[in-house]
Amino acid sequence: MKTKILRALRESSEYISGQHLCDQFQVSRTAVWKAIEQLKREGYHIEAVRSKGYRLIESPDIISRAEIKSMMETRWAGQEVCYYDKTDSTNIQAKLGGENGAAHGTLFVADRQEAGRGRRGRSWESPRGVCIYMTILLRPDIEPSKAPMLTLVMALSVAEGIREQTGLAAEIKWPNDIILNKKKVCGILTEMSTEIEYINYVVTGVGINTNQERFSEEIKERATSLFIEGGSCVSRSRLIASVMKRYEENYGTFMRTKDLSGLYERYNSLLVNLNRDVRILETQGEYEAYARGINKKGELIVTTADGKEKHIFAGEVSVRGIYGYV
Ligand code: ATP
Numbered sequence: 001m002k003t004k005i006l007r008a009l010r011e012s013s014e015y016i017s018g019q020h021l022c023d024q025f026q027v028s029r030t031a032v033w034k035a036i037e038q039l040k041r042e043g044y045h046i047e048a049v050r051s052k053g054y055r056l057i058e059s060p061d062i063i064s065r066a067e068i069k070s071m072m073e074t075r076w077a078g079q080e081v082c083y084y085d086k087t088d089s090t091n092i093q094a095k096l097g098g099e100n101g102a103a104h105g106t107l108f109v110a111d112r113q114e115a116g117r118g119r120r121g122r123s124w125e126s127p128r129g130v131c132i133y134m135t136i137l138l139r140p141d142i143e144p145s146k147a148p149m150l151t152l153v154m155a156l157s158v159a160e161g162i163r164e165q166t167g168l169a170a171e172i173k174w175p176n177d178i179i180l181n182k183k184k185v186c187g188i189l190t191e192m193s194t195e196i197e198y199i200n201y202v203v204t205g206v207g208i209n210t211n212q213e214r215f216s217e218e219i220k221e222r223a224t225s226l227f228i229e230g231g232s233c234v235s236r237s238r239l240i241a242s243v244m245k246r247y248e249e250n251y252g253t254f255m256r257t258k259d260l261s262g263l264y265e266r267y268n269s270l271l272v273n274l275n276r277d278v279r280i281l282e283t284q285g286e287y288e289a290y291a292r293g294i295n296k297k298g299e300l301i302v303t304t305a306d307g308k309e310k311h312i313f314a315g316e317v318s319v320r321g322i323y324g325y326v
Helices: 002-011 018-025 029-041 065-071 090-099 149-166 226-230 236-257 264-269
Strands: 045-049 053-058 081-084 107-110 132-138 171-173 177-180 183-194 199-208 276-282 285-294 300-304 309-312 318-321
Touching (some): 002 018, 002 029, 002 053, 018 029, 065 081, 065 107, 081 090, 090 107, 090 132, 149 264
Antiparallel strands (some): 045 053, 171 177, 177 183, 300 309
16 A cells, blocks of 8 residues: 555655545545555655645655565566565575575565675675665576576666666676776675576675765775765665666566677676776686677677687686776
8 A cells, every 4th residue: 555655646746635545546544644644654755735635745765665666667577575674685585585486576675784795705795774785586497507697687787777867877897796986886696596407596686885975994995885976865766676677678688588699789888897908816816808898698708918819707707907996
C-alpha cells in the first residue's frame, strides 16, 4: 500500500484527494491515512490540505523496500527486493537466497554492511545511511566460464545509471570499478555457485559511494563519492532504480548472444584505460602494456612492450595507470 501511494504521489504534481487514493487502490480512508502518517514518520514531507488532498513536497534520501519499489521501472530486475537496515554483506544474503530458491532478479539491498567485501577477500568500507550496497541474484542459462562477463554488464549499467542520474562523467576501470575524477566511486563483485556444466546461480554485488563525505585514511587518496564530485545529495533509491533499468536492458542484450558483442562498443566508450599505458598486476608479477579496449569476451586487449597482442581475462588481474591508480 505504501509503495502504491508513494508512486501515485510522486507521479502527480497536483494534490491527490484521499478519496481518489481510496478508489484507485480499493482501500478505506483510514488505510490511506495510516499509510500517509507512516510515510511522514519515515521522513517524507507530505502536505495535506483539507479540500484538496495530499501532495509530496520532498523525499529525503530514504532507502527502504517501499521507496525502492516505488521507483522501479523494470519487468524482472529488482522487482523482488529484500531490504536490510544492517547485514553482513548483500552478497552473502543473495547467496543464501540463491540456495533457498529466491527468484532470478531478486535484489538484496542494505543501508549498512558489517562485512562488505571486494575481490580477493579484501574489505569494502560500508558506512550507514549514505551509500548503496546491493546485490542482484541471477539464474542465467550460460556456461560457467561466461559468468565473469556479467561483472562487465553491471559495470556498464552502473556507469550509465550514474551518468543519467547525476550528469557526472562516470568511467569504467576494467573490469569492475567505476571511476570519477581518477578515483573509485564504485566496486563490483561477482560470485557464483556452479556444477561442472551449468550455473546454479550468480550474484553480482555493487557498492556505490553515494553521499559519503569522507573516507578512512587508508583509502581516501583513491576513493570518492557522487556527493564529493557533484556537490549535491543523490537519491539512493532513484539511482538503484536507474541502474536496474539499464541492467535489465543490458542483460537482455548480453543474453541474446551470450557474450558482449552488443555491449563492448559502449563499454569501450566509457573505458578510462582506453588507449592508455597501463600496469597489469597479476599474481605472478606485473608488467606495463598499452590498453586497446575490450573484446566481445570481455578480455582486455593490450599490446606488450615487445609489440605482441595479449588478451587478458578478468579473473585475478588488476589494472593501474602508470603513475597512479588510474
Ligand atoms: P583494484 O583493481 O582497484 O585493486 P579491485 O577491483 O581488485 O580493485 P575491489 O575488490 O573492487 O578491488 O575493492 C576492494 C578494494 O577497494 C579495497 O582493497 C580498498 O582498497 C578499496 N575500497 C574499500 N572500500 C572502498 C570504498 N568504499 N570506496 C572505494 N574503495 C574502497
